[in-house]
Amino acid sequence: MATKDKILQFLRERTDFVSGQQLCGELAVSRTAVWKAVEKLREEGYPIEAVTGRGYRLLSMRTEDILSTAELEAFFEKEGALWTGAHITCLETIDSTNAEAFRLSDKGAGHGTLVAAGSQTAGRGRRGRTWLSPPESNLYMSMLLKPDLPPDRAPMLTLAAALAVYRAVREVLEQEGAQCHVGIKWPNDIVAAPKRENHPDGARDTLMWKKVVGILTEMRMTDMEIRDVVIGIGINVNQTVFPSEIEETASSLYLLSGHKVNRAELAARVWRHFEPVYDRFMQTGDLSGLKEEYEAALVNRGREVCVQDPREPYRGTAVGITRSGELLVEPSDGGPVREVGTGEVSVRGVYGYV
Helix, strand or coil: HHHHHHHHHHHCCCCCCEEEHHHHHHHCHHHHHHHHHHHHHHHCCCCEEECCCCCCEEEECCCCCCCHHHHHHHHHHHHHHCCCCEEEEEEEEEEEEHHHHHHHHCCCCCCCCEEEEEEEEECCHHHHHHHHCCCCCEEEEEEEECCCCHHHHCCHHHHHHHHHHHHHHHHHHCCCCCEEEEEEEEECEEEEEEEECCCCCHHHHCCCCEEEEEEEEEECCCCCEEEEEEEEEECCCCCCCCCCCCCCCCCHHHHHHCCCCHHHHHHHHHHHHHHHHHHHHHHHHHCCHHCCCCCHHCCCCEEEEEEEEECCEEEEEEEEEEECCCCEECCCCCCCCEEEECCHHHHHHHCCCC
């Protein structure tokens, strides 16, 4: 651990001033090394107060938003994560956090390894779409998993992850006092919409839903067995302006709440929620134990949707999901309920994004 990280940990554990002499003695470094480390921490955004004769003190971090390995490790510990974040790599920018997670896996990284970044140069979404990744405002992260699963069950992890992110985002927005609804757009987008006065909670079909989170799950195989799985999550956290092509369909936690959100704390909260969701999924090998909660959050449920199947596009009403994650759609022509697979087609609302 670098000197500056040791000093940061030391200051976190104390509420009063710590003298430079005490830091020198505890860390076995010179006064100059302590001063340089403190200045480096200040450059990274840590509010450290220095008073002659008293030493250094870390001020409140409530309004700060610092994304670093040290911050992530601190919040993962605070949130009580058990195995996610077993190893954390945080970079200022990367081509893709998913790609980096696979590279680390090739070097021996294990189950629960997290890669996070403040920006991506080659972010990707579902179906080969580009994921815009502007710097310093959003959160891009990927979790490396090595599950003992049949390969055909791995796609369900995308829906399991969506449920965990839904929990975390809803929790954060409620904490910040945001007056909005949060839901899941099948299979894995987290969407939100401001509440309207005199608008019943159940009447979600007329709300203006916008996307705040996207999830991309990728799998590699060896000899017809899962080698590793990476769940990549992009969250619009503190972004205030969106490109014209997506401004009607995208929003951020800041725009919804009016408050800046700490990305490291949000990351730790997401994966703290993911652990019990993942454990439940692994116990059953499907979504049967999560289906009820997922469907309650599903904004497509009870809405008319357009299934953009290249062989036969059709309209219908979404009624829920199967235990393996397919969307159940009652066709408008009165035919039998159809199961729509996550990798087969795209589903859009008839009258809007959802």
